[in-house]
Amino acid sequence: MAALPALAINLPNVDAPLNGQIASAEQLQQLLELPGVFKGHELTRKDGGLTCGISPIDALIGGIARGRISEITGPISSGKTTIAASFASATSRRGEVVGWVDVPGAFDPRSLEAAGADLARILWVSFQKKPPLARSGFINKERERRNELKAAEMLLEAGGFGLVVIDFGAMRYPLSQSASLRLARAAERSGTAVLALAAYRVCGTFAALTLSMSKLRASFSRFGKDAPALFDGMRIEASVERNKLGVFGERAQLFAAVDQMSTEPTFLVRFPFLQRKGLGVRSAPENRFAEDSSQTLAALAWRLGSLARDDRKETGKEPRIRSLVAVY
Amino acid sequence: MARIACILVPNFPIAAIVRANPDLHLTPLALSHMLAPHSELIAVSARARKSGVYPGMTIAQARSIIPGLAVVNHSEAAEISAMDALADAAESISPLVEKGEDGRVWLDLGGLERLMGTEESIAAELEKRAAQVGMEAAIGIASNKEIAHLAARCGGRRVIDAESEGDFLNWLPLDLLGLDAQPSTESTTVIEDTLARWGIRRLGELARLDPDAIGSRLGRRGVELIRIARGENPARLIPRRPTEVFTEALELDYGIETIEPLGFVMLPMLERLCERLKLRGLVAGDMMLSFGLSDHRKFSRRVAIGAPSNDARAMLAMVMLSLESLAPEAAIETIRIDVEPRTPRAAQVDMFLPPAPAPDRLEVTIARLAALCGPENVGTLRAQDSHRVEAVRLEKFAPPPPHPIESNGDGDTKNIAQLMIRAVRPPLEVEVLLSRGAPEFVRGANLGARVVSMAGPWRRDGEWWQCEEQATSSQLAIKTNGNFRRDYYELALADGGVYRVFCDLNSAQWFVDGIYD
Numbered sequence: 001m002a003a004l005p006a007l008a009i010n011l012p013n014v015d016a017p018l019n020g021q022i023a024s025a026e027q028l029q030q031l032l033e034l035p036g037v038f039k040g041h042e043l044t045r046k047d048g049g050l051t052c053g054i055s056p057i058d059a060l061i062g063g064i065a066r067g068r069i070s071e072i073t074g075p076i077s078s079g080k081t082t083i084a085a086s087f088a089s090a091t092s093r094r095g096e097v098v099g100w101v102d103v104p105g106a107f108d109p110r111s112l113e114a115a116g117a118d119l120a121r122i123l124w125v126s127f128q129k130k131p132p133l134a135r136s137g138f139i140n141k142e143r144e145r146r147n148e149l150k151a152a153e154m155l156l157e158a159g160g161f162g163l164v165v166i167d168f169g170a171m172r173y174p175l176s177q178s179a180s181l182r183l184a185r186a187a188e189r190s191g192t193a194v195l196a197l198a199a200y201r202v203c204g205t206f207a208a209l210t211l212s213m214s215k216l217r218a219s220f221s222r223f224g225k226d227a228p229a230l231f232d233g234m235r236i237e238a239s240v241e242r243n244k245l246g247v248f249g250e251r252a253q254l255f256a257a258v259d260q261m262s263t264e265p266t267f268l269v270r271f272p273f274l275q276r277k278g279l280g281v282r283s284a285p286e287n288r289f290a291e292d293s294s295q296t297l298a299a300l301a302w303r304l305g306s307l308a309r310d311d312r313k314e315t316g317k318e319p320r321i322r323s324l325v326a327v328y
Numbered sequence: 329m330a331r332i333a334c335i336l337v338p339n340f341p342i343a344a345i346v347r348a349n350p351d352l353h354l355t356p357l358a359l360s361h362m363l364a365p366h367s368e369l370i371a372v373s374a375r376a377r378k379s380g381v382y383p384g385m386t387i388a389q390a391r392s393i394i395p396g397l398a399v400v401n402h403s404e405a406a407e408i409s410a411m412d413a414l415a416d417a418a419e420s421i422s423p424l425v426e427k428g429e430d431g432r433v434w435l436d437l438g439g440l441e442r443l444m445g446t447e448e449s450i451a452a453e454l455e456k457r458a459a460q461v462g463m464e465a466a467i468g469i470a471s472n473k474e475i476a477h478l479a480a481r482c483g484g485r486r487v488i489d490a491e492s493e494g495d496f497l498n499w500l501p502l503d504l505l506g507l508d509a510q511p512s513t514e515s516t517t518v519i520e521d522t523l524a525r526w527g528i529r530r531l532g533e534l535a536r537l538d539p540d541a542i543g544s545r546l547g548r549r550g551v552e553l554i555r556i557a558r559g560e561n562p563a564r565l566i567p568r569r570p571t572e573v574f575t576e577a578l579e580l581d582y583g584i585e586t587i588e589p590l591g592f593v594m595l596p597m598l599e600r601l602c603e604r605l606k607l608r609g610l611v612a613g614d615m616m617l618s619f620g621l622s623d624h625r626k627f628s629r630r631v632a633i634g635a636p637s638n639d640a641r642a643m644l645a646m647v648m649l650s651l652e653s654l655a656p657e658a659a660i661e662t663i664r665i666d667v668e669p670r671t672p673r674a675a676q677v678d679m680f681l682p683p684a685p686a687p688d689r690l691e692v693t694i695a696r697l698a699a700l701c702g703p704e705n706v707g708t709l710r711a712q713d714s715h716r717v718e719a720v721r722l723e724k725f726a727p728p729p730p731h732p733i734e735s736n737g738d739g740d741t742k743n744i745a746q747l748m749i750r751a752v753r754p755p756l757e758v759e760v761l762l763s764r765g766a767p768e769f770v771r772g773a774n775l776g777a778r779v780v781s782m783a784g785p786w787r788r789d790g791e792w793w794q795c796e797e798q799a800t801s802s803q804l805a806i807k808t809n810g811n812f813r814r815d816y817y818e819l820a821l822a823d824g825g826v827y828r829v830f831c832d833l834n835s836a837q838w839f840v841d842g843i844y845d
Contacts (some may be wrong), residue, residue: 115746162683
């Protein structure tokens with residue numbers, strides 16, 4: 001009998017006859033029809049792309065393909081880093097390893113951690129501080145770019161990475177055809193999804209997907225009429241500019257929030273006494289960052305201060321609220 | 329009955345030099361203690377010997393026969409390294425290895441048939457592994473050390489069965505005992521001449537002589553020769569102790585003054601070390617470099633290898649990076665590299681888990697990346713436990729083991745994304761025009777736009793407890809370890825970008841330290 005292919009079985013809720021050895025091709029076929037069962041070599045299936053966990057984007061592109069180059073382009077503050085970080089976060093949460101080639105040195109671990117990324121699974125490679133050899137002056141831009149691509153190819157050659165993000169920063173010129181081809185071949189050999197992040201398209205025809213991002217508006221809000229504004233986030237739009245594996249020309253809109261918790265109504269706590277005065281307090285959940293809490297508390301302190309001033313003006317007495325001590 | 333293999337490298341001093349300088353492989357080569365024209369040659373390569381150059385000639389005489397003869401200083405360091413490499417090649421086959429002299433290594437083959445098949449295949453494997461460490465060796469296998477050595481001296485691969493050892497010794501010419509290769513003392517010359525005068529040309533003829541009679545005429549060495557000829561040598565294998573440090577050393581004929589040519593010399597040394605480690609199933613850990621300098625001083629440097637690997641180029645890059653920070657002050661004349669071996673990390677792939685990089689390949693990749701972009705630029709970047717928003721720390725990349733895939737799709741999808749900040753490192757100094765205390769226009773390198781919307785300021789004041797004297801200085805707080813006092817703003821500019829800007833209250837300067845994207 002011919003040797004059966006190895007089976008990778010992922011059956012959370014299915015009772016399957018797995019105790020004994022699989023005896024026949026029929027049983028193998030039956031197993032393969034079960035949901036969650038696929039052949040070992042299909043663990044990195046090209047049809048099952050990497051999703052980012054953001055519904056509008058997943059519905060738009062259905063995930064980025066493994067073994068292919070995908071591009072996310074857009075000007076500054078268009079949300080391209082947000083989407084790339086969502087893919088990296090989702091991939092790391094699934095237990096896969098992510099490589100992040102950070103050409104401009106813009107990687108911010110705080111916001112990536114806030115997006116739920118498992119930073120222990122993200123290998124950061126940067127060119128921000130050049131090694132001594134590269135500081136000697138004769139290294140030109142082209143050679144630096146070659147180094148960045150070399151780093152990406154090393155990650156792909158190592159194998160086993162679920163996703164490799166290459167952040168080209170504000171690079172204005174596309175990669176040469178040979179460089180793009182090398183990258184595409186390396187991605188194909190390793191079965192790793194490659195995500196190129198740039199202001200413009202960089203990989204030309206070798207990119208399987210180009211997602212073009214743009215900012216619709218930046219959202220600022222206030223608690224009260226004269227209260228200081230808070231920056232809530234941005235409404236962004238993603239459009240599929242190129243897609244070899246599906247439809248293109250589609251668009252989707254989504255909101256990218258500075259503090260996701262603040263957009264959840266359940267976290268908005270209102271005290272009746274303060275509510276009458278138009279004061280809303282956003283609670284600080286445990287996983288919120290200090291700066292978010294500090295913004296909220298600063299807004300609260302400002303509002304309390306204005307209440308105290310109003311009180312003094314109305315009653316002519318010393319205000320009841322003298323000070324606010326925030327500990328975080 | 330014990331089975332012993334002997335690995336023999338003919339013309340070992342020459343082989344050791346060729347191993348250290350592979351370019352000399354096809355060149356007629358000779359060794360001498362000095363390079364003056366009147367110095368005598370102590371060893372010559374087969375190619376030079378074929379043209380009529382022999383040990384004992386002066387360099388001038390030899391060059392009159394072969395004008396292009398390469399004469400190199402005899403290098404004890406190269407010979408020691410070559411012997412170690414040969415012993416490593418043997419130890420990759422059997423744990424019981426005795427290191428002899430002049431390119432001779434014995435190993436016990438007991439119990440290896442099940443692992444490696446017949447003795448012929450073991451001999452072929454030994455020959456291959458000797459070639460892997462850069463030497464052409466002859467292999468002899470027999471029941472004791474001396475017969476195995478004699479079999480190896482016949483050249484090629486020769487396996488002598490226990491039954492046919494007598495026939496082999498009978499047939500063997502007396503020259504193969506290597507009397508001429510012994511230190512040229514009066515007694516060996518006398519024995520050689522006497523045996524020739526007696527008409528004894530083969531070991532069989534010597535074996536048939538009476539040991540007592542030979543003892544009275546030729547002394548103790550004569551009796552020993554008869555024992556060898558009869559296959560009665562009781563010499564036992566004395567195994568060497570396991571190697572704790574792998575060493576490669578080289579003595580140069582010239583001094584190296586700059587770092588770049590040093591790389592060309594050190595790369596083959598590292599490659600040879602890696603090959604030896606690979607044969608033993610080990611990887612290279614930390615390295616100790618020792619250089620002998622032209623001013624007779626020593627220079628030592630320890631190079632820590634974060635990710636043990638057998639990638640010679642990555643190791644060289646680490647060495648170069650280390651030397652560039654503090655280079656030797658004089659020309660380098662001798663090089664010695666000691667490598668601490670490490671066992672490679674074992675891992676087994678689980679088909680129920682998502683794919684992950686193989687640990688050894690990941691380590692090599694990290695080492696290569698560290699060589700390419702600097703060790704401070706590769707790893708896991710984390711936010712530091714600090715009130716400074718820009719504070720990050722770099723950790724060694726060690727991903728935890730993958731956990732099983734819970735479902736084929738993602739259960740936790742959401743409609744809102746977490747907005748990212750692109751860090752600007754170091755913060756970009758900008759000029760901010762204020763109107764009634766609020767930012768109105770921002771101008772800086774590649775930046776110049778009107779403020780459309782803003783949020784803030786959010787005061788951050790911290791680390792005042794660390795350094796009081798620095799807090800009072802007019803230095804930039806972001807460049808010191810002292811306190812920081814900043815007012816942060818989020819500014820949406822007319823160029824479409826949303827920036828995180830702060831005003832450093834210590835210096836009244838403005839900086840952009842992040843771009844929302």
